[in-house]
Amino acid sequence: MAASASRKQESRERLSRERVLASAIRLADVGGIESLSMRKLGEELGVEAMSLYNHVSNKDDLLNGMIDAVFAEIESPSLEEDWKTAMRTRGLSVRAALLRHPWATGLMDSGTTPGAATLRHHDRVIGCLRGGGFSFAMTAHAFSVLDGYIYGFAMQDKALPFDTPEDTGAMAAAMLARFPTGEFPFLAAFMREHVLKPGYDYGDEFEYGLDLILDALERRRDEV
Amino acid sequence: MAASASRKQESRERLSRERVLASAIRLADVGGIESLSMRKLGEELGVEAMSLYNHVSNKDDLLNGMIDAVFAEIESPSLEEDWKTAMRTRGLSVRAALLRHPWATGLMDSGTTPGAATLRHHDRVIGCLRGGGFSFAMTAHAFSVLDGYIYGFAMQDKALPFDTPEDTGAMAAAMLARFPTGEFPFLAAFMREHVLKPGYDYGDEFEYGLDLILDALERRRDEV
DNA sequence: ACCTGAACACCGTTCAAGT
């Protein structure tokens, strides 16, 4: 009692893989992936960095675990609903997860040793498309174009150097100011006439593209 | 004469931003972006790491320069051709560049301070779409879905843990062996019936998706 | 079984000093 009370109360519960992963995700959410180091993570947990290696085999394993935790947050596509609404919901759900965890964007498809939640997610996506009448070949096409788009869009959105409309204006001006007037006429007009108009938000583009692809897939479903 | 001959001949031409960038790209092409450090780059050029700072303001500036050099390798989309063939050629051209320089995949749209070649490329893409009859709003849609897909596909392809068909089989087996039989039935069937069939190459999916998107854009071009 | 301290081999970058 006295002994346990004398220790720093905060983070002195026993370490576990789950606690390590949760802490790492919080750190990456707040400060970005580049601010996540084994040493800082240890500090966050009130422990030396080296203790982490008892719960995670190295930093790569840590990242894999974090990714799988993100997939676990995404509800797997339903096998009851019709494929198109299920795939639409799932697309929006992945995007929402990547907005919560932008650091995961480049890593979701990092391939090596996917975790259980990751495999389950992919299993359900394939099951949903097969159940919707897609051949194996068409399932491969659909999977590829949908996930390519979903992750690629997230990457672009994340990389965008402006988060607010005010930033957008400043950025656009700075970008074009570095070059002779008229050197990039189409880009300049596009900025002026579209991007800088009030109400523009790049994030809004996501659904347009998702629906465009889903419609196109529906049209091609019965080919080949 | 004698003096200059006594120095190591190899890399003793004067340093310049161009030489630094070219060397950095070569290093990243060969060993991946994570093997590119200021110290190794210096060594490659026969110079101390600190000398690089005379030609590049920091590592971020180095990376921006490298990206712009990759864009400079990509021929800008023609404004004479019809928009669809021009955009198709350009999509394939970007993909080819990313196959030559996989390390660039996550960085092409990194936003901050794009270089002249990058801006020119984007200017031409917008010009091509506008010239093809796309409204500003539709140009934004088209740009977003095309680039999202192109970069997203490259990211997935790069992340794929197998480069050869033999690897694919080994990988698929290892992946599924870690879990109870039947836990991922759709994934397992998909692997068995499609991915592991001879002749399968994920890279081939790229063109299918590109054409699917271009067709869908054509159909929607005159809306809104 | 879990945690630690010291150490190793790396990073990017600054700064005063050299030519």
Place this chain on the structure above:
DNA sequence: ACCTGAACACCGTTCAAGT
């Protein structure tokens, strides 16, 4: 003007030692 050596504040990871 360009290059260097030494230094600073970081990394991931190993390993022997502690409890």
